[in-house]
Amino acid sequence: MTDPVFLITGASRGIGAAVARQAAAAGHRLVLTGRTAAPLEALADEFGGPSRALARVADVTDWTALTSVVAEAEERFGRLDVALANAGASVVTSFLGTTGAPPEEWRDLVLTNVYGPALTARATLPALLKTRGHLLFTGSAAGRGVRPGNLYAATKWAVTGLAQAIRAECVGTGIRVTLLQPGLVDTESIPPSRANDPRLHPDDVARAVLYAVGQPPHVDVNEIIVRPAGQRN
Numbered sequence: 001m002t003d004p005v006f007l008i009t010g011a012s013r014g015i016g017a018a019v020a021r022q023a024a025a026a027g028h029r030l031v032l033t034g035r036t037a038a039p040l041e042a043l044a045d046e047f048g049g050p051s052r053a054l055a056r057v058a059d060v061t062d063w064t065a066l067t068s069v070v071a072e073a074e075e076r077f078g079r080l081d082v083a084l085a086n087a088g089a090s091v092v093t094s095f096l097g098t099t100g101a102p103p104e105e106w107r108d109l110v111l112t113n114v115y116g117p118a119l120t121a122r123a124t125l126p127a128l129l130k131t132r133g134h135l136l137f138t139g140s141a142a143g144r145g146v147r148p149g150n151l152y153a154a155t156k157w158a159v160t161g162l163a164q165a166i167r168a169e170c171v172g173t174g175i176r177v178t179l180l181q182p183g184l185v186d187t188e189s190i191p192p193s194r195a196n197d198p199r200l201h202p203d204d205v206a207r208a209v210l211y212a213v214g215q216p217p218h219v220d221v222n223e224i225i226v227r228p229a230g231q232r233n
């Protein structure tokens with residue numbers, strides 16, 4: 001079996017699940033991870049069961065869990081071709097303290113959004129090196145401009161830097177690195193303050209991911225920004 005193998009963190013819903021469905025339709029075998037077993041297992045069943053998809057619980061801040069999933073994926077499928085570091089969290093913040101979540105909740109935000117993709121990269125790159133594979137990150141349009149008081153945006157600036165640092169380290173290896181920077185997407189992570197703003201569907205972002213992955217090996221799509229028409233920044 002030579003069908004390519006695609007690992008996704010945060011695959012249980014939203015953007016991750018949409019990418020999983022489009023990747024499966026394009027012939028990829030899937031490695032689906034997140035913190036909740038039931039939706040991952042339901043997706044794996046949808047894709048044809050154990051020969052086509054592996055569903056495993058792994059918190060992206062847990063190094064041992066991530067490396068175990070990659071090892072199991074290589075053992076089950078014999079290869080890893082694509083990894084999408086997608087899992088992320090969103091919390092409303094204010095540094096003046098006038099609104100938003102208490103600082104005790106900021107730690108998990110930073111760990112999930114910054115430490116998580118860094119660990120995902122470190123866990124998957126040795127396997128991607130063997131296949132001259134493709135590593136992608138779900139950053140955000142918030143990782144480009146200034147958003148007042150917004151720690152989430154700062155974590156996505158960190159993802160921008162992470163993707164660039166990893167791409168620079170991977171030059172000459174054949175590994176491709178892509179940073180996705182979506183604008184507002186209609187998922188559970190939208191803050192109530194943006195409920196009436198223009199938004200993308202998760203499938204819109206998934207198409208951008210599959211575009212980058214589907215390029216020939218000599219084409220490295222490094223950044224894709226995709227906003228809903230009408231989004232200001």
Ligand SMILES: NC(=O)c1ccc[n+]([C@@H]2O[C@H](COP(=O)([O-])OP(=O)(O)OC[C@H]3O[C@@H](n4cnc5c(N)ncnc54)[C@H](OP(=O)(O)O)[C@@H]3O)[C@@H](O)[C@H]2O)c1
Pocket residue numbers: 009010011012013014015016033034035036058059060061086087088089090112116138139140141181182183184185186187188189190
């Ligand atoms: N929605 C937007 O407007 C938007 C815009 C730009 C970028 N993004 C980014 O897109 C990515 C996906 O978000 P989404 O909008 O699709 O949100 P979502 O529907 O809330 O999905 C988040 C996914 O991440 C998983 N997850 C959360 N924390 C995790 C952890 N510590 N370890 C492993 N998995 C974890 C969740 O599953 P469990 O809870 O079961 O673990 C879920 O599968 C995030 O990085 C987000 O920042 C979103």
